[in-house]
Amino acid sequence: MGYDTHVRPETAADWANVAALTRTVFNTPDEALLNDALRQQTQDYIALVAEQHGNIVGHIMFSPVQLENAKQIKMMALAPMVVSKVLQQHGIGSALVRAGLETCFQHKVDAVVVLGHASYYPKFGFIPASNFAISCPWQVPDEVFMLLELTPDAMKNASGKVQYLPAFAQI
Structure with missing residues (x-):
């Protein structure tokens, strides 16, 4: 990532x-x-921006989700994330993901799910959510719906479908 980001x-x-x-x-x-x-449906979201020379060049948002069979587990969904087209492949997205995951950890989030590129998110520790018997509410390939435990063994006895905020059904 550039020194000025x-x-x-x-x-x-x-x-x-x-x-x-x-x-x-x-x-x-x-x-x-x-x-x-x-932003309208919850106050319990985490959003970060990447800034260069006073301009926003990237953004990431994490919003609360629930597991249908384990509502006591504190979970967030990473989505959406965006980086300026001309600055992609310069580490800005990675910096946003790392900072966002650290912020989630500080907020005592147990796990984060993401529906994203199977070749990108594993470098942050995400693995297919199916490894935890966790499923996506939409029909997607297994390898693109991933989960990262922030609290060790938080998902040990968990299973079921992730329930997203209603906003996701609107897109």
Whole structure:
């Protein structure tokens, strides 16, 4: 990651710039609308931005999810994440993921799930959620729905389907 990139907590003043970046990178308003909906549906989210020279060049959000058979386990979903197209492959996404996971750990989150690239997220310790008998609410290939335990053995006796906030059903 470039020496001039800084990862920090998102503020409400960042929302318009985050939305513009997200719409540009995804070439659709869906993920930007998802960010807005998640902010409205819960206060228990974690959002970070990557900034270079005062410009937002990346964003990551974690929102609460529940396991249908183990509601006592504190879980978050990593989604969405975005990095400026011209700055991808420069470690900004990795810095956002690492900082986000550390923030989740500090907030005593037991596990994080992600629906994402099977070749990207394992470098952070994510493995297929099916290894824990955890399933995705959508039909997706097994290797793209992953889970990372932040609390050792938190998922030891857990199983079932992950329940996302309603915002995810809207995209």
